[in-house]
Amino acid sequence: MTMKSSTRQVDGVTIVDLSGRITLGEGSVVLRETVRDLLSKGQKKILLNLGDVNYIDSSGIGELVSAFTTAKNQGGDLKLLNLTKKVHDLLQITKLYTVFDVKDDEAAGVKSFS
């Protein structure tokens, strides 16, 4: 039920590998604190790898929006990588798919920041 988060650096881009559920409570908090921590350390090119995120609720969607807006407001950029069908469909329904910059290839995603 919980969400796990780990980060790695690739060519100046921070890739955040998330797994589990981004839902009200722990999952949303983990995402929020991870992004906030990265931005505070000046790591402003963020690629959220959602390939192992199997569930997201409206709170999680809100948290993605918040992370995106926060990164932009601090002069950074946040993109999404490897959406599962469920998350893809949710972003389509909520019309957020075109708001986010969504990548399905990690190397291309990293390169897109430069």
Added chain:
Amino acid sequence: MTADRVSYTLDSTLETVNNAEETASRMAAEAGFDDEEIMKISMAVREGAVNAVLHGNAYDPNKKVTLAFELTVHDLVIVIRDQGKGLDVSRIPDPLAPDNLMKTSGRGIFLIRSFMDVVEIHPSQTGTELRMIKHVHGNPADSKEAPQ
């Protein structure tokens, strides 16, 4: 017509939200829905439970959430009641409106309406009742949303 009905009275906690979702998933599976429909039903129930616990009862330990499932030949009917002040339906935002698109909340009811065949919201001074119906086996008597 046979009907199976089960009802739960739950505390206003996050655990209730998770339990409601899991119960909905199990009930939907027992009703014969496929995996995608099960996900939609359980997510609708999760969102409804979030509304009841957070916005309705505001985590008040003295207030309960009632969750009821009824399976008929044609429908899975799910009712969630809280004991809050009553949701102001007129103030539910359209999350697809350009001004709201980047807001960090306000998508719960929208998702419920997207995922269920019939959605009714009945607010009163003693709480809000959310009634959701998913037709079994794609019953063609669909109406996306009943009058409120």
